[in-house]
Amino acid sequence: MTTADRHEERGDNTGGCWPLLATYLLAPALVVGLMVYYLLLSQQVAGECGFPLDDSWIHVRFAQNLAAGNGFSFNPGEPTSTTTGPVWTLLLALGYRVTHEYLVTSAVLNGLLCVLVVISAGALARTIIPDRRFGAAVSLVVAATVPLPWFALSGMEPPLCIGLSLLGLLAHVHFRQARGLRAVTPTVIFALAALSRPECLVLFPLAMLDRLLFAGRAEGGEGFVGWLKQLALHTPIFLAVIAPVFLYNYSVMDRPLPSSYYVKAQKDGIMWALVARDGEALSRSLTLDPVRELSALLRMWARNNFVLILPLFIGLAGLVHQVATRVAKHKSVLILLVLFGQPVAWAVSAGFEPGPAFQSQRYVANLGPLYLILGMAGGWWLLEALRQGSLQRIPRGALMGAALVLVLVASLARQPADAMIYARNVRDITQMHVRVGRWVRDHIPPEACLALNDIGAIAMISGCRVFDMQGLVTPEVLNCIDIEHVRAGTSEDCQRELMKAEQPDYMISVCWPRQHDYLMVNSDLFEPVFQVELTDNITAGAPMMVVYQTDWCRYPPDLTAADDPGP
Numbered sequence: 276m277t278t279a280d281r282h283e284e285r286g287d288n289t290g291g292c293w294p295l296l297a298t299y300l301l302a303p304a305l306v307v308g309l310m311v312y313y314l315l316l317s318q319q320v321a322g323e324c325g326f327p328l329d330d331s332w333i334h335v336r337f338a339q340n341l342a343a344g345n346g347f348s349f350n351p352g353e354p355t356s357t358t359t360g361p362v363w364t365l366l367l368a369l370g371y372r373v374t375h376e377y378l379v380t381s382a383v384l385n386g387l388l389c390v391l392v393v394i395s396a397g398a399l400a401r402t403i404i405p406d407r408r409f410g411a412a413v414s415l416v417v418a419a420t421v422p423l424p425w426f427a428l429s430g431m432e433p434p435l436c437i438g439l440s441l442l443g444l445l446a447h448v449h450f451r452q453a454r455g456l457r458a459v460t461p462t463v464i465f466a467l468a469a470l471s472r473p474e475c476l477v478l479f480p481l482a483m484l485d486r487l488l489f490a491g492r493a494e495g496g497e498g499f500v501g502w503l504k505q506l507a508l509h510t511p512i513f514l515a516v517i518a519p520v521f522l523y524n525y526s527v528m529d530r531p532l533p534s535s536y537y538v539k540a541q542k543d544g545i546m547w548a549l550v551a552r553d554g555e556a557l558s559r560s561l562t563l564d565p566v567r568e569l570s571a572l573l574r575m576w577a578r579n580n581f582v583l584i585l586p587l588f589i590g591l592a593g594l595v596h597q598v599a600t601r602v603a604k605h606k607s608v609l610i611l612l613v614l615f616g617q618p619v620a621w622a623v624s625a626g627f628e629p630g631p632a633f634q635s636q637r638y639v640a641n642l643g644p645l646y647l648i649l650g651m652a653g654g655w656w657l658l659e660a661l662r663q664g665s666l667q668r669i670p671r672g673a674l675m676g677a678a679l680v681l682v683l684v685a686s687l688a689r690q691p692a693d694a695m696i697y698a699r700n701v702r703d704i705t706q707m708h709v710r711v712g713r714w715v716r717d718h719i720p721p722e723a724c725l726a727l728n729d730i731g732a733i734a735m736i737s738g739c740r741v742f743d744m745q746g747l748v749t750p751e752v753l754n755c756i757d758i759e760h761v762r763a764g765t766s767e768d769c770q771r772e773l774m775k776a777e778q779p780d781y782m783i784s785v786c787w788p789r790q791h792d793y794l795m796v797n798s799d800l801f802e803p804v805f806q807v808e809l810t811d812n813i814t815a816g817a818p819m820m821v822v823y824q825t826d827w828c829r830y831p832p833d834l835t836a837a838d839d840p841g842p
Contacts (some may be wrong), residue, residue, distance in 0.1 A: 297411035301553070302393040309424040310386055313694045317428075320698035324378060328634060328814070329708050331430030332731030333747070334364050334439045335377045339735070341368035347523070350740045354527045355532035356750065357520055360432030362439075362470045367430075381430040388434035389427045393418045393439035396644045399610075402448045403594060403652050407751040411653050412679050417644050419686040421693040422635040423690070428697065433473050433640035439468035439476060440613075440641035447482050448607050460507045466516035473536065473637060476752055478613060479513050484607040489598075528750035536625075537753050538746050543626025550758050560623050568622035569615065571630045572639065576646045582685040583650025590653030614645045643750030654678060696813070704732065704815035707807050711783060711820050712736030713714035716807055717838050719781065723830040726779035729816070733783060742777045744770060744784075778827035788818045800826040805836070 318324055325331060338348055339359055345351045358364045370380040398413035399409065400442045405525060426433040446461035453615055465482060468475040477814065490502040494533055497504070521531040530537060545562075548556035552671065591611060598608055618639060618726070631639045658666075658674055666674060708729060715725070715737040730790040734741045746752030754760075755769035772781070782801055784790075788808075801823035812818045824832065 294407035294411035300415040303390040305418040312524030317698040317701040321702035329731040336370040363432035389413040436472040447681040481612040564627040565619040587650040590649035708732035720830040723780040726782040780828040
């Protein structure tokens with residue numbers, strides 16, 4: 276074999292400069308181009324640009340208060356639990372402090388983070404197949420695959436979560452045998468990832484498990500004793516980074532996790548089963564829920580890019596073979612542990628419902644690029660094997676190029692449908708939450724207190740103080756959904772009593788028509804003064820939002836004021 280042939284096999288000097296152009300120019304350009312396409316479609320469908328979920332507005336409200344020096348508070352001066360992604364909220368607050376604007380600011384920040392994602396994915400891919408062309412191909416595919424554009428325009432934390440996860444994996448592979456500051460770099464990144472999405476809390480334990488699996492196998496390894504030393508070094512660093520957030524949460528609501536966990540996940544999962552002494556729920560959490568989660572993930576990934584679902588399994592087997600036979604330079608199966616360990620841990624701890632595809636895959640955002648990386652690796656190895664047999668006469672570049680085009684077409688074919696979903700998400704939130712928020716701003720004095728079950732856009736736009744009927748920013752409500760109240764069926768009675776004690780001026784509820792009708796028949800405390808109903812809703816929890824003036828109202832609405840359609 277000639278020197279040129281050896282360079283060809285390693286990918287050192289092949290393809291000229293196209294891998295660099297693809298990674299650092301074409302892939303970022305594809306990210307930006309798809310963002311523009313989504314924005315134009317949402318402008319056409321919704322009539323204006325906006326956010327696809329009310330949760331986005333919650334981040335903006337927290338960021339606004341942080342930028343104003345009010346700390347982590349939803350109602351200024353009332354400290355509450357952090358968001359589920361406090362690192363993203365802090366980053367958005369820094370941007371808001373500079374621009375005093377949130378839509379463009381969040382899109383620019385997340386767009387830059389998505390560029391980081393595609394570049395990091397290519398770099399991580401090259402730790403499996405050390406070929407620049409392979410890394411460039413992965414960067415392009417990640418940029419082209421849903422739901423990255425949705426994430427980029429969501430106003431939320433998924434791009435940050437994905438970027439930190441990929442950087443942590445990359446640092447883990449490169450620095451696992453390092454000394455000094457580089458040795459603890461992946462641990463710090465994993466801790467920051469955990470503070471960008473709580474699902475990423477499992478990354479550090481899985482990384483330590485990966486170190487244990489290969490303890491003593493690397494050159495100079497010290498076996499189990501060496502792993503214990505690493506555990507003693509890395510664990511305090513990880514805890515030191517995440518502890519302030521947990522201690523802060525405990526100080527303001529006597530609970531360490533963000534309030535959203537207790538609102539959304541408390542009634543499912545292994546902890547609920549153990550506390551409730553429910554054997555059937557415990558069995559379901561340990562067996563059925565993980566299987567359903569993994570099955571749903573595979574179906575979801577196949578929809579994202581159907582070409583790569585079968586090569587995924589070749590990639591899984593190939594990576595294990597590399598590590599087992601000492602072919603790989605960097606010994607690690609952390610990608611496999613994360614790809615399957617994280618969803619299993621989530622299913623066990625929080626239950627299966629509503630499944631991984633919920634809210635455009637937001638809760639499994641960091642797993643999508645790992646699927647693409649392993650699927651691409653499996654496809655690469657498959658084509659290399661075929662070149663030794665039936666396809667040996669086809670030039671290598673032509674074969675790999677045609678395969679890449681096929682994969683990109685499969686990914687891009689999904690974009691129109693997902694762009695329409697994003698546009699409809701923006702339309703629903705704009706026509707319901709934003710419209711009601713603007714109505715409140717124009718017709719209700721800002722001194723009024725609002726009882727809400729969807730708190731983001733209305734509070735942000737109106738500036739009114741909020742009593743959160745779900746408990747996200749009103750910790751007292753969390754006591755109403757603890758196990759004693761749930762088992763006794765008294766949660767709603769408890770919430771009503773709290774609201775009566777608070778005596779809000781208005782109650783604004785996302786509801787079904789039958790719930791509104793029931794309230795009108797069975798209560799004389801609420802008088803509807805404004806309502807919105809969606810005809811083709813795919814986003815909000817129910818198709819109606821009704822503004823009720825309560826019997827305690829101290830600030831009557833000015834129904835003669837003109838509506839201002841502005842932001």
